[in-house]
Amino acid sequence: MQPVHSDVPRRAFVAGTCGAACVAVLSGCATYEVGVSPAQAPAAPGAQGTPAPGGSTQGGGGAHPLTSTADVPVGGGTVFADQDVVVTQPAAGEFRAFSATCTHQGCKVGEVVDGTINCKCHGSKFAVEDGSVVHGPARKPLPERQISVTGEDIVLA
Template sequence: MNARRRTVLSAGAAALVTGCGSSGGGGGGESSPPASGGAELTGTSEIPVGGGTIFEDRKVVVTQPAAGEFKAFSAVCTHAGCIVSSVADGTIDCACHGSRFSVEDGAVEQGPATRPLPAEQITVEGGSIRLA
């Protein structure tokens, strides 16, 4: 029985390690295009400078902290798991309990959340933003 348990745990650990990759800079995905041709989220012209757009169906928020600089974060609030509700005045806001996160790096600007929004990997190429 213990040998079986070890095998399952080892296989699970291998899957976790395989699924984890380098973020190459933490969410800024301006590097090379994804090998799998990731799913297109939107065009660069659709993301306002200093703001962002929430893609609820993909549970991701894409921001443009400065002109031409695009970032992506999980849209799931780290406090209670709500989907963030808006992006305004330099923050990604959650309406459930009032947490606010920076559009630049996902850091907590206002609690009750204590952990930043995790970065998501995107690529920006030819006016298109793709989820890697």
């Protein structure tokens, strides 16, 4: 029996096969919200009528309130993990907002207790007044997020 020879060089065959395999593998890397089919998945942020980063909409429609002022305790705060924001009320009638992603290793902060925003992953604590580090291992403050307060509604700006 004689070996079968092809007109396709071996390197071209290997490269083509690897390329096709990579495309197949990477096509499985798309992410979708659990329980939502790709056809139902939301459009890219900032697309017509969809929420842009920060919660506002482009292309019409008003922003929806994140929460009510009554839901944010004085000297404390409330974490909105789905919106990646924590809203605090350091003093009566004074509202601040910060990223809910810990600057240490990217965990979501989990609670606001005794004047600090706390990350349960590694114990970092941040001040409700300005997001500064009160207790490490985090070294950088939580980035501030813009909000507006209209009446009793708190809205991401």
